Amino acid sequence: MMINLIFNKTFLEFIPPWRRGLGRSIIKFNTSPQSSLFKRWRILFLLIGIFILTSCSAPYKNLTKTELPNSEIKNIPYALPYSEKTLIYKTDINFYKNNISGLLIIKKTDENIYRIALTTQFGLKIFDFELNQGTLNVKYCIESLNKKVIINTFQDDFNLLLMQIIPEKIYSIEDSKQNQKIWQLKNGKLNFNYILNVESEKIENINISKRNSKKISVGLHEYKANIPGNISLEHHTIKLNMNLKLIQ
Amino acid sequence: MRILSTIINLLVFTGIIYAQEDGFKQVQDISKTKTELVKLSENAKSIQSKFVQEKRLSFLSENIISKGEFFFKSPNQLRWEYSEPFSYIIVFNNKNIYIKDEEKISTFDTESNKMFSEINNMMIGTIQGNLFTDSDRFDVKYFENASQYLLELDPKLPEMKSMLKIIKIYIDKSDISVAKIKMIESSDDYTSIDFKDRKLNQTIDDDKFNLQ
Numbered sequence: 001m002m003i004n005l006i007f008n009k010t011f012l013e014f015i016p017p018w019r020r021g022l023g024r025s026i027i028k029f030n031t032s033p034q035s036s037l038f039k040r041w042r043i044l045f046l047l048i049g050i051f052i053l054t055s056c057s058a059p060y061k062n063l064t065k066t067e068l069p070n071s072e073i074k075n076i077p078y079a080l081p082y083s084e085k086t087l088i089y090k091t092d093i094n095f096y097k098n099n100i101s102g103l104l105i106i107k108k109t110d111e112n113i114y115r116i117a118l119t120t121q122f123g124l125k126i127f128d129f130e131l132n133q134g135t136l137n138v139k140y141c142i143e144s145l146n147k148k149v150i151i152n153t154f155q156d157d158f159n160l161l162l163m164q165i166i167p168e169k170i171y172s173i174e175d176s177k178q179n180q181k182i183w184q185l186k187n188g189k190l191n192f193n194y195i196l197n198v199e200s201e202k203i204e205n206i207n208i209s210k211r212n213s214k215k216i217s218v219g220l221h222e223y224k225a226n227i228p229g230n231i232s233l234e235h236h237t238i239k240l241n242m243n244l245k246l247i248q
Numbered sequence: 249m250r251i252l253s254t255i256i257n258l259l260v261f262t263g264i265i266y267a268q269e270d271g272f273k274q275v276q277d278i279s280k281t282k283t284e285l286v287k288l289s290e291n292a293k294s295i296q297s298k299f300v301q302e303k304r305l306s307f308l309s310e311n312i313i314s315k316g317e318f319f320f321k322s323p324n325q326l327r328w329e330y331s332e333p334f335s336y337i338i339v340f341n342n343k344n345i346y347i348k349d350e351e352k353i354s355t356f357d358t359e360s361n362k363m364f365s366e367i368n369n370m371m372i373g374t375i376q377g378n379l380f381t382d383s384d385r386f387d388v389k390y391f392e393n394a395s396q397y398l399l400e401l402d403p404k405l406p407e408m409k410s411m412l413k414i415i416k417i418y419i420d421k422s423d424i425s426v427a428k429i430k431m432i433e434s435s436d437d438y439t440s441i442d443f444k445d446r447k448l449n450q451t452i453d454d455d456k457f458n459l460q
Contacts, residue, residue: 090333101349107307107308121336122439123301124411124431124433125437128305140434
């Protein structure tokens with residue numbers, strides 16, 4: 001895709017805003033005259049581009065995709081959202097050059113309602129959120145983090161992690177080559193993929209993708225009972241990642 | 249009406265009990281108490297103690313407990329060593345902060361990290377007693393019972409007030425040393441730290457305040 005950027009500025013429209021910066025820097029060096037040879041090359045690269053674009057836009061394209069009734073969301077073998085126990089994770093959040101560490105406490109208080117709080121090692125609260133039917137309400141948040149953009153980002157992260165998405169459609173995809181079974185929750189242009197490792201019978205990866213690009217990916221490992229012992233969440237569009245380690 | 253007044257009385261009455269906590273009464277002779285508390289800094293040239301930290305969150309039925317050991321050497325060396333629920337060490341040594349998180353050691357300086365320097369000042373200020381003489385930052389109320397003084401610090405600065413409603417410091421009369429700190433947030437969630445097996449003015453090796 002980047003190849004096309006060199007020749008066709010209009011392609012910028014297809015590039016997500018967070019990747020446009022890179023494209024621009026390449027364009028700067030290419031103000032060459034529009035010769036016919038150049039035009040032919042342009043078409044060729046356009047075709048290559050389309051080929052690359054289509055091949056990565058649908059990673060599960062050639063696999064059997066079965067539409068499931070929406071109620072099937074309950075049968076995804078992912079226990080984290082249903083745990084009645086208070087979950088405590090030792091947590092490191094890296095946001096650009098800032099690091100916040102402490103204890104993340106997740107407590108399911110009702111059907112589709114969670115309290116999620118982060119405290120420092122010394123006990124001081126950093127934030128205390130209620131996630132209610134997918135909406136994050138701020139009970140408390142230190143001033144430096146209490147910004148709409150940051151709160152919305154946390155809302156996306158916890159909705160993904162606690163599977164609080166209300167999907168328009170659900171598909172199940174079998175990827176026998178990768179030994180995976182994928183539950184794809186579709187909401188608007190976003191796909192929320194919950195990926196089961198068939199061998200371990202655990203959801204080991206989760207991601208949000210839009211067209212051909214992943215926005216957030218999560219790795220879930222070292223399961224204890226049905227709860228992931230290690231969770232690493234990474235944003236691909238901003239410099240934000242979270243590492244969680246189960247304590248209780 | 250009678251029921252209503254009983255309920256109101258009950259509320260007011262329990263409110264008073266809460267304010268006076270465990271038989272603590274307002275100190276009559278504040279200047280005498282202040283003179284007593286000057287001993288805090290004299291007594292605390294060094295402190296070595298175990299601690300139990302309890303975090304109360306209203307939505308949890310049980311408090312979160314952390315445990316560890318605490319070292320202090322006057323004027324400004326401090327080591328918090330958490331052993332439960334996981335190993336974590338934070339050392340304040342003059343202007344340096346060292347953190348050992350599992351096997352990873354990070355170094356900061358207090359000037360570049362405001363939050364840590366605030367924690368450091370508060371902890372050392374509490375132990376040495378100069379936090380409650382800081383009338384620019386706190387309004388202080390003095391209470392006592394037979395065995396302890398209780399100092400209630402009401403933060404004045406808005407940044408501090410947004411985090412903490414009140415800080416309670418319990419000081420044992422027997423040796424004039426800090427036995428417990430309770431930091432209460434505006435939501436009434438709190439963190440309390442109990443210092444147990446306190447050893448005052450014993451030699452602590454300087455290595456304790458170096459992590460490298």
